[in-house]
Amino acid sequence: MTDLRNTPVALPSQGAPFAIRAERASDVAAREALLDACFGDNRHERTCQRLRDGRAPAEGLALSAVRRGRLIGTVRLWHVSAGGVPALILGPLAVEQSCRKLGVGAALMARALAAAIERGHRAVILLGDAPYYARFGFSTAKTADLILPGSFERERLLGLELQDGALDGAWGMIVPTGASASKARGVRGRKSARLVPHAA
Numbered sequence: 680m681t682d683l684r685n686t687p688v689a690l691p692s693q694g695a696p697f698a699i700r701a702e703r704a705s706d707v708a709a710r711e712a713l714l715d716a717c718f719g720d721n722r723h724e725r726t727c728q729r730l731r732d733g734r735a736p737a738e739g740l741a742l743s744a745v746r747r748g749r750l751i752g753t754v755r756l757w758h759v760s761a762g763g764v765p766a767l768i769l770g771p772l773a774v775e776q777s778c779r780k781l782g783v784g785a786a787l788m789a790r791a792l793a794a795a796i797e798r799g800h801r802a803v804i805l806l807g808d809a810p811y812y813a814r815f816g817f818s819t820a821k822t823a824d825l826i827l828p829g830s831f832e833r834e835r836l837l838g839l840e841l842q843d844g845a846l847d848g849a850w851g852m853i854v855p856t857g858a859s860a861s862k863a864r865g866v867r868g869r870k871s872a873r874l875v876p877h878a879a
Contacts, residue, residue, distance in 0.1 A: 696781050697751060699790050702741035709750040710743070717773040726829030727806050730768055731757055734857040737767055739798055742791055744774070744783045751775040752783040754791050756803065758858075761838075762825055762851035766802040767795060788815050792841070801845035804838045804853065812837055821846035827853055 702710070714722060722728065736755040744752030752774040756767040769791065774783045792815065795803060804822065805812065817837035825836060838846050 697744050697746040697778070697783055697786075699742055699744050699752075699786055701739065702736075702743045702753070702755070706743050706750050706753070710753045713750065713753060713773050713775060714771060716776075718771060722771070726827045726831050727768065727770055729828045730759055730853065730855045732855075733860055734758075734855050735860045737795075737798075737800070737857060739794055740767070740791060742787055742794075744778075744787055746778065746781075751778045752787050754787040756791060756795060756800075758856045759804065759853050760856050761802070761804055761846065761849045761853050764802065764846060764849040765856070766804050766838075766846070766849075766853075767800050768853065769803050769805040770807070772807075785814075788812075792839070796841050801842040802838060802840050802849075804836070806831055806835050807837060809834060809837060815839065821849060824850040825853055826851065 718725075734757055737758050740756040742754050743750050752772075754769065754772045756769045759766055759768045772784060772787060774787075792803065802821075803817075804825070805817065806827065807817075809817070809819070817839045819834060819837060821840065822836045822838045823833075825838075827836065838849075840846050
């Protein structure tokens with residue numbers, strides 16, 4: 680397991696190129712445009728979207744990266760049952776193309792995983808490129824017996840135990856378990872968000 684509980688956070692400064700904060704209702708249009716640009720018009724047809732349709736992200740685990748008042752990155756995590764084992768599924772993670780050399784994606788990942796640990800979550804699963812996500816501790820070691828509700832490439836189904844043994848015995852279909860989006864919308868809209876600046 681990668682220990683992210685003590686993830687360093689840069690001190691506020693005028694030189695910080697971006698900040699990470701909780702997603703706000705005002706981010707939605709910019710987030711959707713960013714996801715369209717990164718993943719294309721057919722992104723709503725992808726397998727992992729079946730786990731997000733009609734669901735709200737896990738509490739406190741929808742994050743935005745902003746720079747000079749503009750959204751440049753997003754990541755969200757969602758409640759799932761991984762063959763009967765409670766877990767989160769991460770995605771999509773997206774960063775504006777012009778900002779990809781600033782470390783935005785890595786900062787979003789580190790903050791999201793640290794927040795998941797702080798909230799007591801035990802495991803995270805995602806569908807993505809193993810060479811990129813390996814740096815955060817993701818691997819196929821505990822996902823070989825899991826399947827998604829649609830076609831997917833086996834080597835891209837990755838897991839990370841935030842607590843040792845959390846994915847032991849995980850077998851079968853990954854299914855959504857989170858609250859419906861309509862129930863959670865009002866609660867999220869009332870919550871305040873704290874900026875967390877990051878240096879390049």
